[in-house]
Amino acid sequence: MKIVDVCAFLSPHGGGVKTYIEQKLAIGPRLGHEIVIIAPGDRDEVIVRGPGAKVVQLASPRFPLDRKYWYFDDEARLHAALDAEAPDFVEASSPWRSASMVGRWPGAAPRALVMHADPLSAYAYRWFGALLSRETIDRRFEMFWDHLRELGQSFDRVVCASGELQARLAEGGVANTSLHPMGVEPGLFLPERRNAEVRRQLLEVCDLPETAHLLIAVGRLSPEKRWPMVIDAVAAASRTLPIGLIILGGGRQKRRILAQIAGNPHIRLLTPERNRVRFATLLASADALIHGCEAETFCMAAAEARACGVPVIVPDRGGAADHARGGAGVIYEAGNAQSAAEAILALLSRPEGANSVPAATVTMEDHFAGLFNEYDTIVRQALVRA
Structure with a gap:
């Protein structure tokens, strides 16, 4: 498959999303897929990372609250970039405005929203949790829940890496949630x-x-x-x-x-x-x-x-x-x-040796293999329906 990831928050300065994207670019081609990342940046540029892996950068404004990032401000141009790549499957990596842009793209390819952020926990629950119950906070932020529910209808999958986030979204009425825990870089953390x-x-x-x-x-x-x-x-x-x-x-x-x-x-x-x-x-x-x-x-x-x-x-x-x-x-x-x-x-305070834990064995290769297999199933089902 050719998988295009519209990644609104990719910074060269590091962070979890950058680590994830770098591993996707390395592992995807090994699994037989072509990986294209469309990201905002200071200038238009195509950065080839190797056979079957590249980053397409679209000139975009800097994000005013954090100058290490940029944001997509031209939906028609983003849609044109997706048209030019002609993907088999599309991902969006942020639940904000860029996800809505990808949801409105008129192309036929199936698509998934990968939840690299949990805005309710990062902001609303943290800001108001000492004063209000989560149920009350959710009611106050019903407009954002409506946005998430709309995304659940626009995307074939809403991919979560933790069971707690998947359960909370599903209970909130977000459709098409799917659990794919991530893993670690193989051979490094031992x-x-x-x-x-x-x-x-x-x-x-x-x-x-x-x-x-x-x-x-x-x-x-x-x-x-x-x-x-x-x-x-x-x-x-x-x-x-x-x-x-x-x-x-x-x-x-x-x-x-x-x-x-x-x-x-x-x-x-x-x-x-x-x-x-x-x-x-x-x-x-x-x-x-x-x-x-x-x-x-x-x-x-x-x-x-x-x-x-x-x-x-x-x-x-x-x-x-x-x-x-x-x-x-x-x-x-x-x-x-x-x-x-x-x-x-x-x-x-546990006795010596009691804190010895079995090392986790799930790798990012395992994660991407499972995720891309689900994407492949969705693509095949779409072809049958067509």
Whole structure:
């Protein structure tokens, strides 16, 4: 098949969507498919990534709230780009305006909306959850639910990577939901990468001896990641056990996060590690990963930790919670620093060896194979109907 992904939020500066797209471009052709990404950018450009893989960039305005991104502003031009590619199957990678544009494209190809974002959890539930129930918030945001339900009718599939998101959308009346959990990069995130010397060095950075506990956290420095809550939770747990926390992240909230750390020598904010092997080694060398965001559609950081055999401490809502199942970690009440502190202590107080977890084995190749097989079935069914 020729699969065209209309990806509105693809930034060269990194992020989960970029990682996903890069792996799709690499794995899709290996599975026998042609992959084309249509993305907004500063200029018109076609970037060939290899046989059967390319990025078609359309000149577009910068996104005013985050200049690392662009947005599609010309629906007719986007439709023309889809016409020119003549895809067998079309994806949209954002539930915002670009998805509506793809839904209105008059082409015959079947299409899927891949939910790389959960706006209700990232914004509405986080902003108002302390004051209102989710049911009340949903009623207040009925216009957005109407938008999602309309997309469910416009697309043959609404692809979710977590069971919680799929269930919530289906219960909200969004049609055609489908569950396809993601996986990790094969051969990279392995328990064998655990390195006692790296662990010792990280604890040294935290001004702690190697007998202390080492937590690691990974992600953008943005509000929905709830870094202040994570920092407060670790600081509270540290009153009972010696704990160091390494945060790997970059973003616009750096100053806010440093202020929250307030000079605590046992909590360190480091820049993201771009070397993938080095990053996997850092992750595998921690005693646990802690995550604060309940708005994850999958939570790649937790999946990568699981693949390394590292237990996770995650909120009880969103895609991150899936990775604590089967004894692979502990959950806490989302957004509650005290609950998170108690979860940290519960996990780190277990007897030696009790936190050993089976490494996750699902890879991104498994994910794309299952997803593209479903697309192939949809295409065949459409041909029969025609």
